[in-house]
Amino acid sequence: xxxxxxxxxxxxxxxxxxxxxxxxxxxxxxxxxxxxxxxxxxxxxxxxxxxxxxxxxxxxxxxxxxxxxxxxxxxxxxxxxxxxxxxxxxxxxxxxxxxxxxxxxxxxxxxxxxxxxxxxxxxxxxxxxxxxxxxxxxxxxxxxxxxxxxxxxxxxxxxxxxx
Numbered sequence: 001x002x003x004x005x006x007x008x009x010x011x012x013x014x015x016x017x018x019x020x021x022x023x024x025x026x027x028x029x030x031x032x033x034x035x036x037x038x039x040x041x042x043x044x045x046x047x048x049x050x051x052x053x054x055x056x057x058x059x060x061x062x063x064x065x066x067x068x069x070x071x072x073x074x075x076x077x078x079x080x081x082x083x084x085x086x087x088x089x090x091x092x093x094x095x096x097x098x099x100x101x102x103x104x105x106x107x108x109x110x111x112x113x114x115x116x117x118x119x120x121x122x123x124x125x126x127x128x129x130x131x132x133x134x135x136x137x138x139x140x141x142x143x144x145x146x147x148x149x150x151x152x153x154x155x156x157x158x159x160x161x162x163x
Contacts, residue, residue, distance in 0.1 A: 092112060
């Protein structure tokens with residue numbers, strides 16, 4: 001399982017019964033990737049939002065958008081049965097980016113700060129995540145962002161008390 005660096009704010013979306021999801025924010029203090037989660041990557045540290053986030057080995061790109069300001073939609077291709085959907089967002093500037101993936105009923109905010117590039121990786125492993133769709137991003141004009149949508153095997157859920 002790939003290791004990720006610590007210390008950035010992450011967003012954790014947990015799958016509930018029959019594809020219902022509950023979202024919560026988590027302080028990223030664990031190097032292991034949960035079933036659905038958000039983590040910065042050592043490969044993306046100190047990069048600019050001009051470059052879309054990279055994926056881990058074994059994960060494939062399904063959609064990508066380079067440096068953008070304001071609102072946009074990013075289409076992504078379908079994956080194999082059982083694939084998890086990965087949405088990686090990088091941003092810089094003052095404001096909050098709102099990311100929505102309507103096909104799997106998932107949305108999350110990402111706070112962006114001036115002079116600081118932040119990247120989050122969110123993995124969603126629910127029914128229907130293998131279908132193609134569109135990621136909608138709402139961002140204030142001072143925020144520059146980029147996005148990569150990927151596919152990969154779902155990470156293993158960790159037993160309670162280990163993370």
